[in-house]
Amino acid sequence: xxxxxxxxxxxxxxxxxxxxxxxxxxxxxxxxxxxxxxxxxxxxxxxxxxxxxxxxxxxxxxxxxxxxxxxxxxxxxxxxxxxxxxxxxxxxxxxxxxxxxxxxxxxxxxxxxxxxxxxxxxxxxxxxxxxxxxxxxxxxxxxxxxxxxxxxxxxxxxxxxxxxxxxxxxxxxxxxxxxxxxxxxxxxxxxxxxxxxxxxxxxxxxxxxxxxxxxxxxxxxxxxxxxxxxxxxxxxxxxxxx
Amino acid sequence: xxxxxxxxxxxxxxxxxxxxxxxxxxxxxxxxxxxxxxxxxxxxxxxxxxxxxxxxxxxxxxxxxxxxxxxxxxxxxxxxxxxxxxxxxxxxxxxxxxxxxxxxxxxxxxxxxxxxxxxxxxxxxxxxxxxxxxxxxxxxxxxxxxxxxxxxxxxxxxxxxxxxxxxxxxxxxxxxxxxxxxxxxxxxxxx
Numbered sequence: 001x002x003x004x005x006x007x008x009x010x011x012x013x014x015x016x017x018x019x020x021x022x023x024x025x026x027x028x029x030x031x032x033x034x035x036x037x038x039x040x041x042x043x044x045x046x047x048x049x050x051x052x053x054x055x056x057x058x059x060x061x062x063x064x065x066x067x068x069x070x071x072x073x074x075x076x077x078x079x080x081x082x083x084x085x086x087x088x089x090x091x092x093x094x095x096x097x098x099x100x101x102x103x104x105x106x107x108x109x110x111x112x113x114x115x116x117x118x119x120x121x122x123x124x125x126x127x128x129x130x131x132x133x134x135x136x137x138x139x140x141x142x143x144x145x146x147x148x149x150x151x152x153x154x155x156x157x158x159x160x161x162x163x164x165x166x167x168x169x170x171x172x173x174x175x176x177x178x179x180x181x182x183x184x185x186x187x188x189x190x191x192x193x194x195x196x197x198x199x200x201x202x203x204x205x206x207x208x209x210x211x212x213x214x215x216x217x218x219x220x221x222x223x224x225x226x227x228x229x230x231x232x233x234x235x236x237x238x239x240x241x242x
Numbered sequence: 243x244x245x246x247x248x249x250x251x252x253x254x255x256x257x258x259x260x261x262x263x264x265x266x267x268x269x270x271x272x273x274x275x276x277x278x279x280x281x282x283x284x285x286x287x288x289x290x291x292x293x294x295x296x297x298x299x300x301x302x303x304x305x306x307x308x309x310x311x312x313x314x315x316x317x318x319x320x321x322x323x324x325x326x327x328x329x330x331x332x333x334x335x336x337x338x339x340x341x342x343x344x345x346x347x348x349x350x351x352x353x354x355x356x357x358x359x360x361x362x363x364x365x366x367x368x369x370x371x372x373x374x375x376x377x378x379x380x381x382x383x384x385x386x387x388x389x390x391x392x393x394x395x396x397x398x399x400x401x402x403x404x405x406x407x408x409x410x411x412x413x414x415x416x417x418x419x420x421x422x423x424x425x426x427x428x429x430x431x432x433x
Contacts, residue, residue: 005270010277022279029284036292043300050307052314058307065304085297093292112271114278115285180272 004187008111008180027107028115035096035109043092064092068227075231079238086126087234090119091227094175098219101179102212110222111179113172120172123230131237142240171229175222182215399424 014025043064046057054062068088072080080087094110101108109115131139143160144153189211192204271277400421407415 008271010271010274010281012280016280018283021283022276023283024280025284026277026280028281029288032284032288036288036295039292040295044295044303047300047303047307050303050310052307052311054307061300062304062308065301066308085301086293088301089289089293089296092296093289109281109285112277112281114272114281118282118285119289176272 002187004184004191007107007183007187010112028109028112031100031107032097032109035093035100038100039092039096064088071228071231075228076235076238080231080234083130083234087227087230090123090230091223094119094226095220095223098179098223099216101183102216102219108179108183110175111183113176116176117168117172119226120168120175123171123233124168127230127233127237130234131240134238135240139237139240142236167229167233171226175226178218178222182211182218186211186215396424399427 011027012024013027013030016023016025042057043061046055046061049055049058051058065088068091069084072084072087076083097108097110100106101111131142135141143157143164145156145160148156186208189204189208193201193208195201196204400417403420403424404415404417407420
């Protein structure tokens with residue numbers, strides 16, 4: 001009986017070292033590559049004809065584009081246009097990694113905290129830099145809620161600061177934990193199927209079937225949540241709204 | 243969804259607090275620090291490649307296609323609107339011509355009717371005149387004949403009167419006196 005954690009193990013497929021840095025090509029890198037290739041197939045090969053009446057693949061590409069374009073427009077406004085390609089990439093990359101993770105025997109790169117934290121940290125640092133570049137020191141007013149008595153500010157400002165710095169953690173752990181919990185759950189119930197055998201294994205098997213549907217929803221939902229929170233953080237930095 | 247998140251977070255914290263690589267390796271592969279570098283390197287590569295593909299190729303292509311489609315739809319709508327307007331003006335022109343033609347037809351009919359009635363009047367007048375002339379001529383003729391007849395009658399009455407007088411008186415009558423009386427009688431009876 002394998003441990004349910006075994007599916008998350010990083011396996012080095014090709015050992016590489018760049019100046020003392022371990023840059024081995026792992027199973028994680030392999031599935032990232034597959035995700036990038038599939039996303040390229042949908043968004044570049046699908047758009048190759050640039051048909052006025054889109055085919056199936058082009059419809060998918062346009063749907064994804066308009067979904068994220070609408071999200072950026074609604075949550076950030078016109079100023080968000082220049083960051084749209086980044087948010088689209090973020091959404092598509094996470095979505096493809098998550099969904100590909102549902103393929104049996106595959107690997108889910110987003111089930112590793114280091115991957116999700118790296119993306120969340122880039123978002124966090126990027127948003128902070130954008131805020132300071134756009135507003136200078138005035139960006140710090142983000143931590144001071146408007147129309148609040150001074151005494152309450154003493155309490156609220158530290159809370160605002162803490163909640164701001166918690167952002168990369170909540171953003172990365174939400175995605176990582178969802179992927180981790182879902183895949184672990186599937187593995188555990190898969191183990192139950194084997195344990196209970198032909199007689200009793202049907203119940204956990206039925207559960208797995210239903211749960212796989214839920215996991216596909218979560219795979220999409222977490223990509224969506226990551227993208228929309230990035231939009232909201234970006235909106236904070238650009239408009240200083242609160 | 244939040245509960246497993248915090249449970250996993252707690253697990254991370256516990257593992258980090260334990261600080262032993264052996265524990266991390268045995269528990270969660272996610273906490274094996276030796277695997278961080280290769281994942282980060284390839285995450286950066288994969289993400290950068292996808293970002294370039296998206297921002298350089300996919301986004302311009304899709305934006306261009308959507309713009310073109312929007313322009314095409316707008317153009318088609320405009321053309322349809324224009325065609326609609328043209329049709330409407332054609333229909334208006336057609337209706338105007340129809341009304342004009344109807345008006346013209348009515349006018350012609352009226353003129354025709356007027357011309358017809360004038361001709362009829364003229365013909366009736368001519369007929370009346372002719373008939374009048376004929377009547378006058380007939381009256382003249384009748385008057386002439388009557389005069390003639392009356393003259394004949396006078397003479398005949400004179401002769402008859404002479405004969406009657408001669409028979410009754412046994413002598414010839416005075417022609418002059420008898421003639422005057424007869425003429426008076428004829429005139430009186432002819433009146």
